[in-house]
Amino acid sequence: MIKYYKIKDLLKKNDIINFINKIVGVKGWILFFRNNLFLEINDGTTIDNLQIIVNQKFNDLKKKFFPNLCLKIIGKVKYQKKNKNNIEIKAKFIKIYNGYNKKFIIKSILQNKYHRLSKIREQSYLRFRKKIFLTIFRIRHYLFLEIHNYLKKKDIIYISTPLINNNNAEGAGETFQLKSNEQGKDIFNNKAYLTVSGQLELESAMYGLSNVYSFGPVFRADNSNTDKHLCEFWMLEIEILFCKLKNIIKLSIKFIKYLLKKVLINCKKELNNLMIYYNKYRNKNINLLDRLTVIIKNKFIIKTYNQIIILLKKYKNNIINWGDDIGSIHEKILFNNIFKKQIPIIIYNYPKKIKPFYMKENKDKITTKSFDILFPFIGEIIGGSEREDNYQKLYNNIKEKKINLKNIKWYINLRKLGKLYHSGFGLGFERLIQYITGIKNIRDVIPFPIYPGYTK
RNA sequence: UCCUCAAUAGCUCAUUUGGUAGAGCAUCUGACUGUUAAUCAGAAGGUAGCUGGUUCGAAUCCAGCUUGAGGAGCCA
Numbered sequence: 001m002i003k004y005y006k007i008k009d010l011l012k013k014n015d016i017i018n019f020i021n022k023i024v025g026v027k028g029w030i031l032f033f034r035n036n037l038f039l040e041i042n043d044g045t046t047i048d049n050l051q052i053i054v055n056q057k058f059n060d061l062k063k064k065f066f067p068n069l070c071l072k073i074i075g076k077v078k079y080q081k082k083n084k085n086n087i088e089i090k091a092k093f094i095k096i097y098n099g100y101n102k103k104f105i106i107k108s109i110l111q112n113k114y115h116r117l118s119k120i121r122e123q124s125y126l127r128f129r130k131k132i133f134l135t136i137f138r139i140r141h142y143l144f145l146e147i148h149n150y151l152k153k154k155d156i157i158y159i160s161t162p163l164i165n166n167n168n169a170e171g172a173g174e175t176f177q178l179k180s181n182e183q184g185k186d187i188f189n190n191k192a193y194l195t196v197s198g199q200l201e202l203e204s205a206m207y208g209l210s211n212v213y214s215f216g217p218v219f220r221a222d223n224s225n226t227d228k229h230l231c232e233f234w235m236l237e238i239e240i241l242f243c244k245l246k247n248i249i250k251l252s253i254k255f256i257k258y259l260l261k262k263v264l265i266n267c268k269k270e271l272n273n274l275m276i277y278y279n280k281y282r283n284k285n286i287n288l289l290d291r292l293t294v295i296i297k298n299k300f301i302i303k304t305y306n307q308i309i310i311l312l313k314k315y316k317n318n319i320i321n322w323g324d325d326i327g328s329i330h331e332k333i334l335f336n337n338i339f340k341k342q343i344p345i346i347i348y349n350y351p352k353k354i355k356p357f358y359m360k361e362n363k364d365k366i367t368t369k370s371f372d373i374l375f376p377f378i379g380e381i382i383g384g385s386e387r388e389d390n391y392q393k394l395y396n397n398i399k400e401k402k403i404n405l406k407n408i409k410w411y412i413n414l415r416k417l418g419k420l421y422h423s424g425f426g427l428g429f430e431r432l433i434q435y436i437t438g439i440k441n442i443r444d445v446i447p448f449p450i451y452p453g454y455t456k
Numbered sequence: 457u458c459c460u461c462a463a464u465a466g467c468u469c470a471u472u473u474g475g476u477a478g479a480g481c482a483u484c485u486g487a488c489u490g491u492u493a494a495u496c497a498g499a500a501g502g503u504a505g506c507u508g509g510u511u512c513g514a515a516u517c518c519a520g521c522u523u524g525a526g527g528a529g530c531c532a
Contacts, residue, residue, distance in 0.1 A: 032491090032493065034493090034494050035488065035491045035492095036488055037488090037491070038494085040492080053489085053490090056489080066483090080490090082491090083492085084492080107467095107482095111467065112493070113481065113493090115468090116467095116525095119467080173530065218532085220531075223457055226531095227526095229531070229532080233532070235532065280493090327528085328528080329528085380531075380532060381532070426532065430532080442532095453523095
């Protein structure tokens with residue numbers, strides 16, 4: 001009985017000895033066929049390829065070989081010092097999986113050629129076979145698991161918050177409104193939207209469970225056509241009871257450093273592969289390992305909004321006014337001209353008028369206990385705050401911002417449980433992946449990107 | 457959504473002011489048992505994004521549309 005192996009398992013350095021001279025089976029698709037002898041195959045379980053030796057016995061079959069043809073191969077494992085994986089398989093039996101359309105494959109993005117990422121996006125349903133996406137989605141998967149791991153260690157409880165709700169008033173961009181069915185009939189007896197954030201619901205869970213998080217897709221109907229925005233993206237949100245601004249900032253720094261450290265240690269092969277890609281095809285030297293190390297090893301820059309405004313005005317007087325939001329031009333100046341360091345900048349105590357209603361105000365009554373973490377090259381990755389715990393102040397904010405009270409009455413009612421100070425933040429998952437992988441467009445770090453006009 | 461730029465073979469790109477469309481790789485045919493995106497010889501491949509206009513003549517100039525890239529705004 002032939003045992004079939006995943007390529008990942010066959011290439012495990014420590015296990016090679018156990019495989020030598022054994023007959024094994026593998027299933028995968030062709031990447032290269034060279035010198036009428038060497039077949040390189042992959043099965044998606046690793047970014048490394050396995051080399052198969054195909055001798056004259058298969059001369060008729062070889063004529064059919066082309067990249068992306070799927071094969072079943074049975075053969076003898078041989079030790080080969082010259083090969084970078086140190087093993088190869090001498091084929092004894094080869095079966096082609098039929099039903100393929102060669103013309104379709106070689107005219108698609110699966111053709112063995114360099115394609116721009118924007119070109120690949122035109123046929124994004126095929127891109128999971130491209131090595132670069134094999135790499136990106138492995139890192140994404142790894143990061144996803146590590147987020148849950150870290151929060152489990154910290155005893156923070158996972159809460160799934162609803163994807164459909166009736167509050168569009170959170171102040172986080174435009175919402176998608178739902179029709180209950182094709183006829184436009186409404187079974188909710190109220191307007192329903194795709195959620196822009198799970199935070200409000202998460203806070204109600206926090207009042208019972210103390211430390212909670214939610215991690216899932218959120219939806220924004222903004223018509224923003226940039227490389228840093230999606231209509232559907234993943235957000236991690238954390239709410240911690242009895243936690244002041246200072247401590248939520250500390251937690252977010254620790255969290256980020258933990259994640260990047262884990263990726264640096266455990267995704268080295270993937271990161272190296274990405275660097276080779278940039279070097280070979282883009283003529284760019286992006287050192288992803290340094291990028292991560294710099295964040296892990298350095299203290300983040302931390303300044304108040306007021307301090308940042310003074311620094312910006314000192315750099316160029318009319319570039320910003322107190323009360324303005326910090327835009328991408330300002331971010332670039334901060335990183336390149338003012339601090340001259342590519343390490344994250346934390347800005348806290350933003351003015352009340354540019355932040356949402358739920359953020360707790362400072363004693364000066366014009367700023368809030370809020371913070372953002374800006375990453376070099378990417379911009380805002382985390383936004384958070386201490387939450388307003390005073391019922392009356394929350395009520396006033398809602399009136400001031402002209403938000404419909406009816407649908408979020410339940411939210412301010414939570415404050416009737418007592419003035420319990422608490423804080424939280426949201427992390428843009430895709431943006432973090434962008435920083436780690438160096439991928440320029442956010443549409444290339446999510447498996448199925450949804451953005452304005454994507455249905456075309 | 458606004459501003460700027462671009463769209464030529466399956467892919468990456470040439471085509472110097474308007475005058476019959478070019479290369480490398482991929483493909484096809486052949487050669488090749490130690491290659492690492494193998495190499496060598498030959499062949500085929502195009503209504504220049506779409507629609508209209510100017511002109512004897514448009515890939516090239518003009519207008520509109522579509523798509524993409526860069527930047528801005530909104531934000532994560």
